[in-house]
Amino acid sequence: MTGASTPPHRQITPLQAFNAAVALEERGRSREAEQLYQYALALSPDHVASLLRWSTIRVQHGDLASALTLLRRAAGVAPQSADAHAALGRLLATLNCTQEAISCYQKALAIRPDNAAVHHHLANALGTLQRTQEAIDHYQQALVIAPNLAEAHNNLAGLLATDDRSEQAIIHYERALAVNPNDVEAQKTRDGSSRDRPA
Numbered sequence: 001m002t003g004a005s006t007p008p009h010r011q012i013t014p015l016q017a018f019n020a021a022v023a024l025e026e027r028g029r030s031r032e033a034e035q036l037y038q039y040a041l042a043l044s045p046d047h048v049a050s051l052l053r054w055s056t057i058r059v060q061h062g063d064l065a066s067a068l069t070l071l072r073r074a075a076g077v078a079p080q081s082a083d084a085h086a087a088l089g090r091l092l093a094t095l096n097c098t099q100e101a102i103s104c105y106q107k108a109l110a111i112r113p114d115n116a117a118v119h120h121h122l123a124n125a126l127g128t129l130q131r132t133q134e135a136i137d138h139y140q141q142a143l144v145i146a147p148n149l150a151e152a153h154n155n156l157a158g159l160l161a162t163d164d165r166s167e168q169a170i171i172h173y174e175r176a177l178a179v180n181p182n183d184v185e186a187q188k189t190r191d192g193s194s195r196d197r198p199a
Contacts, residue, residue: 014044022053030057046077052087059091067091075104082112086121093125101125116146124155132163150179 012020021036037054040047051074058067071091074084089104105122109115123138139156142149157172 014040014047014050017043018047018050018053021050025053025057030060033057048074048078048081048084051077052083055087055091064091064095068095075107079107080111082108082115082118085111086115086118089118089125090121093121093128098125098128102129114145116142116149116152119145120149120152120155123152127155127159132159135159136163147175148179150176153179 017036017040021033021040024030024033024036034054034057037050037057040050041054044050051070055067055070055074058064058070068088068091071084071088074081075088078084085104085108089101089108092098092101092104102122102125105118105125108118109122112118119138119142123135123142126132126135126138136156136159139152139159142152143156146152153172153176157169157176160166160169160172
């Protein structure tokens, strides 16, 4: 992470520092944005939004260790923040800490059970551990909430196909293609599942 930031010329609130940092990010000035996120956190150490945005910049710069520290801090100071737990889960999954990622996703869903993206990420993690039926259940929950989530249709179809449920897999490949007709991979896997289906 970068060093201590230089305070602005005049005293500003954590929210003002955060908003200014977001504006700098949007203009591609991420290093300056980081300084303002640091400043916001110096004023308000539990400013979760600053921790989350700053962690994203660290990921973009390949500094996953610092990002992980920021996200653990965010989840610690705001245990009721579904966004903090979900973001921590995504990074842990990237780092192949799958079981811990699952725990974070579960905490996020306990707070906000209608988050389709988190159900989807949780399903991906469960699938990695070959907890197939649990993964299928969470893909299906994601699709109840967001029926047009093409990636969830694709991933669910792939899992169903490997579980010898070709007919169900084809249905979800078709739904993925209905959302995104140009998905060549979904077309190929759908056609493969069709060939593998018993006559």
